[in-house]
Amino acid sequence: MKKQRKNKINRARNLAMFLVFGGMLVMYGGLLLKKFEIIMVILMLLGFVMVLASTALYFLIGLTSTKAAVVTCPNCGKETKVLGRVDLCMHCDEPLTMDPELAGKEFDEKYNKHNKRAPR
Ligand SMILES: [Zn+2]
Structure with a gap:
């Protein structure tokens, strides 16, 4: 399988999109299952939380984009x-x-973790 390599901001945007649509789908599922009141309430809450999370994520993307x-x-x-x-x-x-020290090195996500040095 191809390893997913995406720009972080793009990746966060994709996740936010997924959360919006996922949240709506879950809420719609809740509407379909309104016979089962408890399931409906759970799905509605879950969908609502997902949509809220995506809004928070969009906000975060906006903040980090400036940084x-x-x-x-x-x-x-x-x-x-x-x-x-x-x-x-x-x-x-x-x-x-x-980081000039990492220039030319193979791309690796772990360089983002605190103070990991590039292998020499
Ligand atoms: Zn380019």
Whole structure:
């Protein structure tokens, strides 16, 4: 299976989208099952929480986007946002780094974890 490599902001956006549609679907399921009152209430609450979570996520994306570094991707020449030490280009998924020490190294999510040094 192909490893999913996506720009963090894009990934968060996808998750937020999934939560909105998932939440609506769950609430719709609750409506269909209104004969079973308890199930309906649970599904409605769950759907509501999912939609709320997506709203919070969209808000967070908005906040982190302002903190992300805007760089021009050397691969496709478009502007992209880099979050953390390493991230992927939003347009072409080219690995980008803010840390000169990591430049040229294989992209690895773990470089984002606290103070992990690149293998030498
Ligand atoms: Zn690019």
